[in-house]
Amino acid sequence: MIIIAIIVVGVLGYFLGSRLGPHRELKTTLQELRTQCEAALNEGRxxxxxxxxxxxxxxxxxxxxxxxxxxxxxxxxxxxxxxxxxxxxxxxxxxxxxxxxxxxxxxxxxxxxxxxxxxxxPSARQEKVQAFAQKLEKLSKTQERT
Structure with missing residues (x-):
C-alpha cells in the first residue's frame, strides 16, 4: 500500500511539476519582453x-x-x-x-x-512595438487562464 501511495504521489508530482515549471518561465519571459517594449516605446525622438x-x-x-x-x-x-x-x-x-x-x-x-x-x-517602429506588446498581453492573459 505504501509503495502504491509513493508511486501515485510521484506521478502526480511529475505532472504538476511539468505543468507549473513552464508557466513560471513563460511568465518571467513575458515580463522581460513587456519591459523591453515599454523601453522601446518610451525611447522618444x-x-x-x-x-x-x-x-x-x-x-x-x-x-x-x-x-x-x-x-x-x-x-x-x-x-x-x-x-x-x-x-x-x-x-x-x-x-x-x-x-x-x-x-x-x-x-x-x-x-x-x-x-x-x-x-x-519612429512612428512606424513604435506602432510595430505597440502591436507586439498587445499580442504579448493577449498571450499572457490566455496563459493565466490555463
Whole structure:
C-alpha cells in the first residue's frame, strides 16, 4: 500500500511539476519582453541641433545630438543632451561629460523644435512595438487562464 501511495504521489508530482515549471518561465519571459517594449516605446525622438559658437574672434559649429523628453505648446522641446562636439579643432578643449555640462549651461533645457533636425520618425517602429506588446498581453492573459 505504501509503495502504491509513493508511486501515485510521484506521478502526480511529475505532472504538476511539468505543468507549473513552464508557466513560471513563460511568465518571467513575458515580463522581460513587456519591459523591453515599454523601453522601446518610451525611447522618444532623437535629432541633431547645430549652432555657431564664437569666442575671441574664433568661431566653430557646435553639433549636439539630443533626445526629446517633452514638447511645450509654444513649440519648444525639452531635450536631453546625448553627445556634442565642435567642428573646429581649436574649440576642442572639453570632451565628454564636461562638454555636455557646458552645452546645457549655454543652451538650457529647451530648444526650438524647428531648429532640430530629427532623425527618421519612429512612428512606424513604435506602432510595430505597440502591436507586439498587445499580442504579448493577449498571450499572457490566455496563459493565466490555463
Amino acid at each position: 532623437r535629432g541633431v541641433y547645430t549652432t555657431l559658437i564664437t569666442d575671441q574672434q574664433k568661431s566653430s559649429e557646435l553639433v549636439i545630438e539630443v533626445k526629446e523628453l517633452a514638447t511645450t505648446q509654444a513649440g519648444q522641446v525639452k531635450v536631453e543632451y546625448l553627445s556634442a562636439y565642435y567642428k573646429n579643432p581649436d574649440f576642442r578643449t572639453k570632451k565628454g561629460e564636461a562638454l555636455l555640462a557646458e552645452v546645457q549651461e549655454l543652451l538650457g533645457l529647451y530648444l526650438p523644435d524647428a531648429d532640430i533636425e530629427w532623425y527618421q520618425q
